[in-house]
Amino acid sequence: MVNRYLVEQVFSYFGLVFWSLQLAPQAYKTYRRGTSTGVSVWAMLIWTSAGVFMGVYNIGLGVAIALWIQPQIFAFIACICLFQEFRYQHKWSQATMCIGFVLSCLFFSGLEIGLIFAFKKAEQVENQGAIHFFGILPVVTILGGFLPQYYEIFRDKRVIGISHLFLTMDFFGSIFSTISLAFRDEIDALDLANYIAIACFDVGILVLYYIFEWYHKRKGTTNKDSDETRNSGELSHDCETAPEIKTVPSGEKLDQGL
Template sequence: MDGRDGSGGNRVAVNVLGTMGAVFWSIQLLPQLYINWRKKDTTGLQPSMMLLWAFAGLPLGVHNILADENVALQVQAQILTLLSLLTWSQVMFYGHKWSLSKSTIVVLLIALAFGAVEAAIVCGIKYGTKEQVPKWTLDLFASLAAAGLGMGVLRHYYDIYTHRSVRGISFFFVGLDAAGDLTSLISVGESSLPSISRP
């Protein structure tokens, strides 16, 4: 044995696919933001869904930073929160007739509060933990992020059920979300494959 193995290929594939998933998920709301702006209408787009997604970005960011994930995944969580808050502000501006100044100020205050809480949690755990971050801590924040994302999606499915139609959602947004799901699932599958040693 010369010490070389096939795990390097797996690691490259996992990193590439994981980064692709992060990119797709990072930009998935851009088509939605554009369509909302072009139509000046957000009928059917649930503000609670966007707030839940924005909230999910907070524990997701904490998890990815504490788990020392690659930079793309750490940044992706922050972009998710930012774009979700911007989309939420469009719903409040176009759908609930908030003024531009009110929408902007509220979004800025929420974003600053989320950023401060995330920074406080990360710093508190990093400096309060002498050794490696406990697995249960990472699992807790991952679960909170998944719960926020899941509840956001379920809120929109409830709207589809009650109105018997899909309202307010960009299909480009859905496509990018699906692409992020697919590449991330493949990445997880690749990471679980056993390495094959070369003689």
């Protein structure tokens, strides 16, 4: 007999490690490169908000403690990535960036606390519409955060600046969190759908990376072949139009001269 509570707790901590820290490799990659090119500022802004909404819903549902902590760390690192965008793309000074980061953290913390009280109030009065609204918010914002990133990928026809380690951790964190939620006594469909959809979007970005890499390599090979063909055609054309030089035997020259 499987101990459902034990499975829920164990996989929630796996999800905590992978999902909450997923953006750390992205933040480090951006810092190491000294540029956030290829990373959508809108994606990071939406994901920061999404971490707040997911934290409210997970705390409100009373899921495993690890899944309470998970969105908080995720939102914190997403906020770091957001202000890296302002630093590298919009050339904010370091002081301005730090002040903005601290104020944003305070704002999002206050927003989450207020929304948790609102969720508990909705539970007390048994307002199912409000409870479902709190469940839909993280789904919409988490998945909506992928849309600006996908837009940049299709616009540039290339996946640049996105850490593969981030995508891998996000994928496995979502899978572990899904397993944890699936072993709860009361399974919440919205929470499950959220994590499953995240895993699918992560796989989509990885697939697009290899598709566009293949596309650019093929395009480069085609351009090289066409250049070689054009150059060889020009060479043959020059050979055809070059004047023909005839050599006359010395005997003929002697006869004509006589």
